[in-house]
Amino acid sequence: MKCAREFRDRAITDALLEELFMIVDRPLRIMEVCGTHTVSIFRHGLRSLVPKQLELISGPGCPVCVTPAGHVDAFVQAARKKDVLVATFGDLIRVPGSDGSLAEARSEGATVEVVYSPMDALTLARKYPDKIVFFPAVGFETTAPTIAATILEARRLGIENFCIFAGCKVMPPPLVALMSDPQLNVDGLLCPGHVSAIIGADAYRPLAEKYHLSCAVAGFEPADIAAGLVSLSRQVLEGRAKVENCYTRVVTAAGNSRARELMETVFVREDTLWRGLGLISGSGLGLRKEFEQFDAVNKLQLDLKPVPEPKGCKCGEILQGHLLPPDCPLYGRTCTPMQPIGPCMVSSEGTCAAYYRFSGHK
Amino acid sequence: MTQIKKAEKITLDHGSGGLASQNLISDLFLKYLDNPLLHDLEDCAILPAQKQKSRLAMSTDSYVVDPIIFPGGNIGELAVNGTINDLAMRGAVPLGLSLGLIIEEGFELAKLEIIIASIADCCTKAGVDIITGDTKVVPRGKADKLFINTTGIGRVDEHINISGKNARPGDAIILSGTLADHGITIMTNRAGLQVSGDLHSDTMALHHLVQALLAENSAAVHVLRDPTRGGLATTLCEIAQASGISINLSEPDIPVRPVVGAACELIGLDPLYLANEGKCILICDENAATDLLACMRSTEAGKQAACIGRVVDGPAGRVSLTTSIGGTRLIEPLSGEPLPRIC
Numbered sequence: 088m089k090c091a092r093e094f095r096d097r098a099i100t101d102a103l104l105e106e107l108f109m110i111v112d113r114p115l116r117i118m119e120v121c122g123t124h125t126v127s128i129f130r131h132g133l134r135s136l137v138p139k140q141l142e143l144i145s146g147p148g149c150p151v152c153v154t155p156a157g158h159v160d161a162f163v164q165a166a167r168k169k170d171v172l173v174a175t176f177g178d179l180i181r182v183p184g185s186d187g188s189l190a191e192a193r194s195e196g197a198t199v200e201v202v203y204s205p206m207d208a209l210t211l212a213r214k215y216p217d218k219i220v221f222f223p224a225v226g227f228e229t230t231a232p233t234i235a236a237t238i239l240e241a242r243r244l245g246i247e248n249f250c251i252f253a254g255c256k257v258m259p260p261p262l263v264a265l266m267s268d269p270q271l272n273v274d275g276l277l278c279p280g281h282v283s284a285i286i287g288a289d290a291y292r293p294l295a296e297k298y299h300l301s302c303a304v305a306g307f308e309p310a311d312i313a314a315g316l317v318s319l320s321r322q323v324l325e326g327r328a329k330v331e332n333c334y335t336r337v338v339t340a341a342g343n344s345r346a347r348e349l350m351e352t353v354f355v356r357e358d359t360l361w362r363g364l365g366l367i368s369g370s371g372l373g374l375r376k377e378f379e380q381f382d383a384v385n386k387l388q389l390d391l392k393p394v395p396e397p398k399g400c401k402c403g404e405i406l407q408g409h410l411l412p413p414d415c416p417l418y419g420r421t422c423t424p425m426q427p428i429g430p431c432m433v434s435s436e437g438t439c440a441a442y443y444r445f446s447g448h449k
Numbered sequence: 450m451t452q453i454k455k456a457e458k459i460t461l462d463h464g465s466g467g468l469a470s471q472n473l474i475s476d477l478f479l480k481y482l483d484n485p486l487l488h489d490l491e492d493c494a495i496l497p498a499q500k501q502k503s504r505l506a507m508s509t510d511s512y513v514v515d516p517i518i519f520p521g522g523n524i525g526e527l528a529v530n531g532t533i534n535d536l537a538m539r540g541a542v543p544l545g546l547s548l549g550l551i552i553e554e555g556f557e558l559a560k561l562e563i564i565i566a567s568i569a570d571c572c573t574k575a576g577v578d579i580i581t582g583d584t585k586v587v588p589r590g591k592a593d594k595l596f597i598n599t600t601g602i603g604r605v606d607e608h609i610n611i612s613g614k615n616a617r618p619g620d621a622i623i624l625s626g627t628l629a630d631h632g633i634t635i636m637t638n639r640a641g642l643q644v645s646g647d648l649h650s651d652t653m654a655l656h657h658l659v660q661a662l663l664a665e666n667s668a669a670v671h672v673l674r675d676p677t678r679g680g681l682a683t684t685l686c687e688i689a690q691a692s693g694i695s696i697n698l699s700e701p702d703i704p705v706r707p708v709v710g711a712a713c714e715l716i717g718l719d720p721l722y723l724a725n726e727g728k729c730i731l732i733c734d735e736n737a738a739t740d741l742l743a744c745m746r747s748t749e750a751g752k753q754a755a756c757i758g759r760v761v762d763g764p765a766g767r768v769s770l771t772t773s774i775g776g777t778r779l780i781e782p783l784s785g786e787p788l789p790r791i792c
Binding site: 130131207424443 | 719779
């Protein structure tokens with residue numbers, strides 16, 4: 088982690104922030120797409136250090152937050168079935184659907200295990216041959232390749248008691264959807280580091296060109312983010328709309344083609360529902376027909392119903408950058424990290440949870 | 450005394466109170482834990498009366514950690530050190546501990562022996578005896594391997610006044626060593642993650658460190674707390690609330706071992722919220738801070754102690770952090786079990 092420490096060096100961030108103060112001479116609105124950016128910005132106190140005229144708004148890049156309540160209901164339905172073992176990433180455990188969460192199902196007797204990799208779920212399937220191991224697959228291009236690899240491995244090993252809910256999403260389409268919204272007033276986009284490692288920095292070029300939007304790919308350390316903000320501010324004020332890669336130690340222009348091949352082998356692009364953003368065409372990753380034996384919706388006969396957003400919840404507007412968490416009537420009153428109502432409060436990378444934890448807005 | 454066989458398992462008979470129970474007590478418990486108070490196996494231990502005007506302290510804690518044996522320790526060591534530390538955090542000198550075991554049927558006797566042996570080892574190091582005990586065995590599946598409860602009593606001298614309510618503006622905040630070693634060891638172990646580098650629990654009794662501080666300057670010691678579950682962040686929020694003050698921490702001064710920091714990054718957890726089992730927070734008069742820090746560093750448990758922040762005037766319960774890059778942010782108490790992130 089020597090590398091990470093250098094990118095937290097105060098001398099380096101000080102120099103970048105000083106540059107930022109010299110560049111920014113009018114109000115600018117920058118959207119950080121990724122939840123990990125949101126948390127890092129709060130965690131290092133960057134908001135308190137950037138020029139007042141530079142407004143940072145959070146985008147739709149927290150995979151848990153954009154998972155529709157109807158999908159969460161399907162996860163809970165699966166958990167409540169006899170002989171099903173749910174193997175899930177920790178983030179999903181407390182996310183409320185319309186009929187409870189996986190945590191509640193667990194307290195009622197369901198078997199729910201936290202795993203750190205989808206391969207761990209496969210290990211559980213081999214360990215418990217009399218159970219059906221169900222993995223709710225949620226995530227972006229960062230997570231999807233390992234899930235694809237897991238499916239291929241399950242097929243290779245002939246494991247029959249394993250299935251997933253194919254709920255992964257891909258990143259550029261929601262950004263295109265957001266930018267087509269005339270209400271959204273964003274000058275620049277801080278593009279996600281991990282996702283870009285897979286899809287490549289060039290993936291944002293159509294966005295930059297079509298919407299004349301300045302883009303910068305940045306890592307997650309304070310110096311990375313500060314460098315991204317310098318790049319964006321300079322581009323905007325000079326009237327340029329390019330994709331600048333400020334995370335060259337991880338991200339290339341073309342990305343990771345091997346990881347994308349894995350995704351392509353197992354998944355097919357389909358239209359999918361984003362919580363707060365609605366149906367976005369070609370933004371979801373469904374299982375290809377030859378892998379349908381691993382599809383939990385069929386295997387466990389899950390009932391997918393549309394679920395209205397909780398009354399008063401503004402997660403949708405917050406994910407679109409129209410509102411800030413304190414603008415929501417539920418925020419800090421009935422919706423807190425202990426008793427989350429909307430998804431942005433439950434995920435550790437959700438905008439509301441980050442505001443609540445770090446900002447003092449209660 | 451009979452030798453424990455490797456494959457032998459705990460059965461319901463071991464908790465029946467009959468011959469099997471007696472054998473377990475004589476062959477295992479007394480073998481390791483014998484002392485005059487425990488030896489007679491009476492219904493309770495009777496301690497000598499304390500000197501006048503000193504007071505008695507009492508604390509209890511139950512231990513259900515999973516896995517029960519982990520790098521750097523096991524459930525037995527936690528049970529001894531944890532309860533000693535709870536007594537020490539009010540300035541008490543521990544006088545004795547109870548040991549209550551709830552064992553799942555089928556638990557390996559050899560593992561129980563490892564745990565009892567390390568309990569004995571911790572007691573010897575700490576100079577505190579197990580003076581009374583109890584063992585129950587429950588059917589398979591009714592408990593998870595082994596649960597332990599320890600209760601401790603201690604003596605507090607009359608002039609000692611240490612409480613979470615005593616922090617005052619201006620006070621210095623000192624941490625006795627590196628953060629999050631125990632929490633990250635358990636989390637990575639539970640997850641089966643292989644992290645290169647040495648991750649191990651910091652389980653350790655702190656009463657000798659506390660007695661050294663009290664001998665140095667007891668009046669200057671305002672608050673002592675061990676940041677166990679919920680970590681440094683949650684513990685400081687509780688103190689700030691109880692004392693009606695605000696706290697400012699300095700991130701670069703908080704000691705975290707690089708391997709611990711790296712493992713936390715890897716699974717998306719904040720070391721400020723992870724458990725510690727051998728560290729304490731000292732909040733003391735600022736004028737005595739230099740001497741108390743030096744005193745702490747002269748003890749085995751406090752070699753890496755550091756001053757990490759200040760108590761300041763401000764809204765009750767507010768804890769803020771000046772980050773390594775000079776920004777500020779608030780610190781909230783932990784709101785639930787820490788969850789690793791997806792990506």
